[in-house]
Amino acid sequence: MRYILALDQGTTSSRAMLFDHSGAVVALEQAEFTQIFPQPGWVEHDAQEIWQSQLKTAQKCLKKILNKPQDQYLPGSAAPDLVISSTPEILAIGITNQRETTVLWDRQTGQPLANAIVWQDRRTAGRCDELREKGFSDVIRQKTGLVLDAYFSATKLEWLLDNIPGARARADKGELAFGTMDSWLIWNLTGGKAHVTDASNASRTLLFNIHTMQWDDELLALFNIPPSVLPKVVPSSGLVGVSDDSLLGSRLPIAGIAGDQQAATFGQVCLKPGMAKNTYGTGCFMLMNTGTQSVASQHKLLSTVGWQLDVNGKRATTYCLEGSVFMGGATIQWLRDGLQIIDSAAEVQALAESVPDSGDVYLVPAFTGLGTPNWDPYARGAMLGLTRGTTRAHIARAALEAIALQSADVFTAMSQDAGVGLKELRVDGGASANDLLMQMQANFSGVPVVRPKVTQTTALGAAYLAGLAVGFWSGVDDIAGQWQIDRCFEPQISPDLRAAKLARWHKALARAGDWAEE
Ligand code: ADP
Numbered sequence: 001m002r003y004i005l006a007l008d009q010g011t012t013s014s015r016a017m018l019f020d021h022s023g024a025v026v027a028l029e030q031a032e033f034t035q036i037f038p039q040p041g042w043v044e045h046d047a048q049e050i051w052q053s054q055l056k057t058a059q060k061c062l063k064k065i066l067n068k069p070q071d072q073y074l075p076g077s078a079a080p081d082l083v084i085s086s087t088p089e090i091l092a093i094g095i096t097n098q099r100e101t102t103v104l105w106d107r108q109t110g111q112p113l114a115n116a117i118v119w120q121d122r123r124t125a126g127r128c129d130e131l132r133e134k135g136f137s138d139v140i141r142q143k144t145g146l147v148l149d150a151y152f153s154a155t156k157l158e159w160l161l162d163n164i165p166g167a168r169a170r171a172d173k174g175e176l177a178f179g180t181m182d183s184w185l186i187w188n189l190t191g192g193k194a195h196v197t198d199a200s201n202a203s204r205t206l207l208f209n210i211h212t213m214q215w216d217d218e219l220l221a222l223f224n225i226p227p228s229v230l231p232k233v234v235p236s237s238g239l240v241g242v243s244d245d246s247l248l249g250s251r252l253p254i255a256g257i258a259g260d261q262q263a264a265t266f267g268q269v270c271l272k273p274g275m276a277k278n279t280y281g282t283g284c285f286m287l288m289n290t291g292t293q294s295v296a297s298q299h300k301l302l303s304t305v306g307w308q309l310d311v312n313g314k315r316a317t318t319y320c321l322e323g324s325v326f327m328g329g330a331t332i333q334w335l336r337d338g339l340q341i342i343d344s345a346a347e348v349q350a351l352a353e354s355v356p357d358s359g360d361v362y363l364v365p366a367f368t369g370l371g372t373p374n375w376d377p378y379a380r381g382a383m384l385g386l387t388r389g390t391t392r393a394h395i396a397r398a399a400l401e402a403i404a405l406q407s408a409d410v411f412t413a414m415s416q417d418a419g420v421g422l423k424e425l426r427v428d429g430g431a432s433a434n435d436l437l438m439q440m441q442a443n444f445s446g447v448p449v450v451r452p453k454v455t456q457t458t459a460l461g462a463a464y465l466a467g468l469a470v471g472f473w474s475g476v477d478d479i480a481g482q483w484q485i486d487r488c489f490e491p492q493i494s495p496d497l498r499a500a501k502l503a504r505w506h507k508a509l510a511r512a513g514d515w516a517e518e
Contacts, residue, residue, distance in 0.1 A: 018062075039123075093252050093466060102117045182198065207225060234257070324410075361394045
């Protein structure tokens with residue numbers, strides 16, 4: 001058997017998976033790593049810990065599947081007890097990663113100069129306000145498709161250069177390298193030979209012009225970033241280097257790269273314009289393929305590079321519109337850890353189903369402000385409509401409805417930008433296992449919600465990108481045929497009822513808006 005190894009470097013864990021030719025997962029290893037919160041609003045990761053966790057999961061995956069009689073100890077292996085055979089069956093490595101998280105390292109030693117600054121980190125919000133006041137929002141939006149926000153990499157990298165003693169001078173001398181997690185992993189996998197990122201990851205930095213598909217000199221000057229630190233931007237599918245033979249038993253080609261949400265869109269084979277997916281993880285991220293044109297949103301969605309492929313000798317970029325809900329599955333975590341009305345996330349469905357409806361209770365989970373389409377950093381969580389008859393079951397139901405209602409608003413914004421009604425919504429991520437939530441989504445969005453059999457779509461997307469590059473799959477038609485439905489949820493409420501529910505939800509949203517005083 002022949003496999004593709006996918007490395008899925010997420011925000012809380014690193015995962016490695018092996019996929020076979022049918023797109024099935026044949027091995028999976030996962031390792032959590034430390035979340036570092038040095039100050040309120042700051043979130044950091046130890047980049048070396050991430051690399052080690054990712055390497056170990058990959059080695060364990062390979063060991064699981066490839067143990068053979070001729071196994072031998074690998075000298076110098078990061079895991080000295082590792083027994084691994086040569087790995088001719090692994091055709092390529094695909095990498096997908098938490099996006100925007102920023103690492104700065106020494107090209108000579110390969111050591112990071114500081115902890116990585118995670119996408120959730122808000123330390124550069126003031127710097128973004130300053131640039132906004134100077135009137136730079138429009139040019140940034142026009143060139144990058146993004147909003148000027150601390151979420152993206154540029155101000156994080158600027159902060160590192162300005163706050164690590166000597167960093168800026170060293171960067172100017174060409175001694176330092178910047179990257180998101182894809183670049184960092186590939187640097188380490190190739191023993192420092194490749195310093196690259198793909199266009200989907202580059203498009204999340206605020207430094208990349210998504211129309212020219214190049215780092216943008218004006219933006220680099222605006223954020224004080226010396227070009228010497230930047231990785232080379234490569235297509236999402238294509239050979240970029242080989243892994244060092246001391247790491248994974250043999251030299252494996254690295255042939256696919258994409259940011260996690262773009263990889264999931266590819267893994268859901270949303271390969272035609274108008275196809276959309278929603279991933280229900282900590283937050284919810286909806287992406288819609290807009291084809292070879294970047295569409296400027298009229299409804300506060302982001303425009304982003306989906307992926308860049310070389311097809312028949314021609315380089316082609318696919319763009320996406322993206323909307324984000326900050327509190328998706330995390331709302332359920334709050335029921336478990338904050339309110340403590342459930343013991344596990346899986347319990348929420350039975351509790352919510354113990355009542356026929358939410359009893360007109362609305363939970364607005366604006367715990368960290370609101371994302372698309374409201375973009376209100378000062379909104380805070382609210383629960384409305386409480387009566388003496390309200391029970392934890394109503395609150396659980398309202399929490400699930402809130403996830404679906406927020407996603408329905410993103411879906412509406414997307415349909416309006418697309419100018420055509422979207423036909424269906426493909427779903428994945430941890431909370432997509434919840435049938436009640438998926439039924440609510442179909443009801444509130446008014447289209448069928450379709451859950452595939454393989455919901456590890458992020459890793460699958462990275463595997464597809466790598467496998468296409470090495471000919472494991474012959475083309476996008478080959479992979480499109482692999483996608484299989486697990487279950488389709490059809491809308492079960494009338495358009496009138498849907499409109500009434502959304503109107504009530506928007507009333508609740510307005511009550512939660514503009515609340516925090518900072
Ligand atoms: P991430 O990749 O962001 O860590 P996952 O895709 O692993 O997220 O999904 C985990 C999230 O899904 C958690 O926030 C959890 O609360 C939520 N979740 C898991 N199972 C369920 C369920 N059955 N119903 C609702 N939410 C769930």
